[in-house]
Amino acid sequence: MDINVSGQFAFFFLCFTTVFPAILAVRLAAQQNRSKLVSGIITFILGFTLIGGWLYLGLLNLLSPRSTAQ
Numbered sequence: 001m002d003i004n005v006s007g008q009f010a011f012f013f014l015c016f017t018t019v020f021p022a023i024l025a026v027r028l029a030a031q032q033n034r035s036k037l038v039s040g041i042i043t044f045i046l047g048f049t050l051i052g053g054w055l056y057l058g059l060l061n062l063l064s065p066r067s068t069a070q
Contacts, residue, residue, distance in 0.1 A: 018047030021057045028057070032065035 022044040029039035039060060047053030 017050050017053060018044050021047055021053035025053075025057050025060060028060055032060075032063070033068055034060075034066055 022040045025043035026036045026040040029036045043053045043056050043060075046056050
């Protein structure tokens, strides 16, 4: 049995595992008063492990928001 994986499928799969979780992490970090840049970069890099970006996004979602010190 031959599995044919096209380049277009690989592109969309890579976007699904890297770019989409990073965008969601940036939005969540903005709501939680966290660093948007750091959250986006960490999620993007972990996305290359195929599930790490989604796991980090879930962990970020479980953490409590940071309070603003005044």
